[in-house]
Amino acid sequence: MKKLAYVDNPEEWVNQFSFYIPIKVRFSETDMFGHMNNTAPFVYFEEARIEFMKSYGMLKDVSSKAESVPVVADLQCDFHQQVYFDDHLKLYVKVESMGRTSYDVHYMAMNQNENVCLTGRGRIVHINPQTGKPVEIAQEIKDQLVTV
Amino acid sequence: MKKLAYVDNPEEWVNQFSFYIPIKVRFSETDMFGHMNNTAPFVYFEEARIEFMKSYGMLKDVSSKAESVPVVADLQCDFHQQVYFDDHLKLYVKVESMGRTSYDVHYMAMNQNENVCLTGRGRIVHINPQTGKPVEIAQEIKDQLVTV
Amino acid sequence: MKKLAYVDNPEEWVNQFSFYIPIKVRFSETDMFGHMNNTAPFVYFEEARIEFMKSYGMLKDVSSKAESVPVVADLQCDFHQQVYFDDHLKLYVKVESMGRTSYDVHYMAMNQNENVCLTGRGRIVHINPQTGKPVEIAQEIKDQLVTV
């Protein structure tokens, strides 16, 4: 795995993941270069992040009447190995660090040959959907989410 | 152009289009067969349909508080010629027939060589976003929309 | 279920499906109307169709060097019920009728409440990727595919 600005100790970083969802690369997610298009991982990241949050009882209300909704402040992906149609990925997620109104989510995708093919991270901010302002995250959610 | 169940007189049908939007086929809309993926035309149809409606002063309010929103009841596309990355299409739209709460929208895409490569149609129903029930379309909108 | 031009006997038609894949509606597949965007079913149809074909040993070679590749000649979808984020669908597929170089694939999606929310169909043609010409489908594949 190449050197990543968001990873201090690669071995430790990899081992701290435990939650994952299975992803099968769809035909419509490939492009004419014959591999997965570079926009697909961000779809996978979102799905994995949401399932992770749901597993902690979050995101019960995702309507515009919700008190707070999670929005993406930034997002990045490193492509370590080519990914192809029908590859079966394990898309791992963890919360790496927690602030007052936001937290850092880290991602890692492992293919069927146990190779890390994608890694990434991104900041999630909780905002009030009416005002657009950041909302403090409840302590009980914080305590749960940070697994590292 | 092959025989289409939704077209009686092909020559007349083609000539009745006048509104169109330009579409450039994106790289991310191709697939590993080297051409435009078959899911892309439905994205183009939606964009063209919305621009068509906007040109008639519709769709000013697309929020969940709107009195009525247009939803797709059915949608179909015929693929007449292969479409490739970077093809420049003219995506034509017209309203073919008008009912009390719904209307039929027809589509035609012509490529840079003036060949018809995609055709399609689909029923749009106006519903109340709160109740989900069909809403009658105002006579003044009906009078405007049907151009054929 | 509303009347569909491609279904003669609805009860019989529904019962003839047996193969399906699970689909979970992704957040990125919703739109600002708060439901699944109308372009998403065509992505699901493609995934289901490919898994169906793979279950019959087809699509082993999907490269540009393959002797024949399946392409979509036309595609349509009827929206029977609203579909929402996180709905769990069973996406059923069957081959309805078989020609010399093409066949008709039918689709049905049932949600977690056992309601039929989407139906559809589309013609698949096998073509030679070099010449673009239709290729006759082998009798052994024909015998397998038509399940109705």
Added chain:
Amino acid sequence: MKKLAYVDNPEEWVNQFSFYIPIKVRFSETDMFGHMNNTAPFVYFEEARIEFMKSYGMLKDVSSKAESVPVVADLQCDFHQQVYFDDHLKLYVKVESMGRTSYDVHYMAMNQNENVCLTGRGRIVHINPQTGKPVEIAQEIKDQLVTV
């Protein structure tokens, strides 16, 4: 504009952009939170990057027989302001730094109110599509591409 690891001098950085393409946010690119889904910018980045390259005479051959094809090594996006359906963006691109086989592409999107709503960057590597190995970029291309 918030502080970005990939921008030393924000004012200078913004002023060094000149090439851009227009982007209109599609309805199908929104999500149920009522704004542009976070996966859409990466589609815009790709389209802008390709148009930028084409404007320099690159990407004439994007087939699998090409001597080299550009692939994404990493990609990131910062979301500075909410982006909505039908926003008209100017998507700016520039090459920030050039290596032997790869270069850094920077992105900035400005909305119709002249606010910077998205920024980003990503490394592009030129590889041989047969071998997957990095390919040295011709000096004449290097000389053209680096505009800063």
